[in-house]
Amino acid sequence: MNEILSFWREILPSLFDGFALSLQVTAAALVLGIPAGLLLALGLRARHWLLRTPLLALVEIGRGASVLVLLQFVYFGLPSAGMTLGAFMSVTLAFTWCTAAxxxxxxxxxLEAVPQGQREAAQALRLNRLDTLRLILLPQGLPIAIPALLGFSILMLQASSLAFVVALPELMSKAQLIGSNTFQYMPIFTLVALLFAVICIPATVVVGQLERRLSRHI
Known part of the structure; x- marks a missing residue:
């Protein structure tokens, strides 16, 4: 046991560097993807099919294809079209696409969970569509979506381990490199699992409590 703890203390700084990069990728995808998801959600409510069709295609591909497929498409596919991106930008773009979808x-x-009576009241007050969205739909619809958004954020952090396939030096890549040098894969991946658990388990508990609290007010 002492040997494992000593080994963990030795490799922990390197894993922390990789974990920090995993958190950066996840944060970037969420900061860019959630606003993009809101724009997609609003665009899909448009009346004209010329606007809805390409947005629907983006959403269905982003949801239908796995994150790994999107990552491979961005990293290996876009260069063939003349768009060369680095590993970090490729991972961020692929994760943002998935997040937005x-x-x-x-x-x-x-937004659709907001009672119809609220929309009718906005029409009675002669609010335009932008004011209805800003004053009625978003203030009531976003709290409903917050628990699901936080739960999805946890999943995206876990999915950040897929970035090792494009040689991004995140947590999983660091673990693979150390494992190939030391051949002590079990202690390494046990520590990686613990690092993810330190973030994901408390976050899951917080999401559950928040969902129960919000459900009492909705």
Whole structure:
């Protein structure tokens, strides 16, 4: 046991560097993807099919294809079209696409959960569509969507381990490199699992408590 703890203390700084990069990728995808998901959700409510069709294609591809497929498409596919991106930008773009696609459905469900009477009241007050969205739908729909958005954020952090396939030096890549040098894969991946658990388990508990608290007010 002492040997394992000593080994963990030795490799922990390197894993921390990789974990910090995993958190950066996840944060970038969420900061860019959630606003993009809101725009997609609003665009899918448009009346004209010329606007809805390409947005629907983006959402369905982003949800239908796995994150790994999107990552391979961006990193290996875009260079063949003349767009060369680095590993970090490729991972961020692929994760943002996935985030936007999934959160668009989460946000759309939140907006549609607003009672119809609220929309009718906005029409009675002669509010335009932008004011209805800003004053009525978003303030009531976003709280409904928050628990699902936080739960999805946890999943995206876990999915950040897929970035090792494009040689991004995140947590999983660091673990693979150390494992190939030391051949002590079990202690390494046990520590990696613990690092993810330190973030994901408390976050899951917080999401559950927040969902129960919000459900009492909705």
């Amino acid at each position: 999934y959160t668009s459905e989460i946000l759309r469900a939140g």
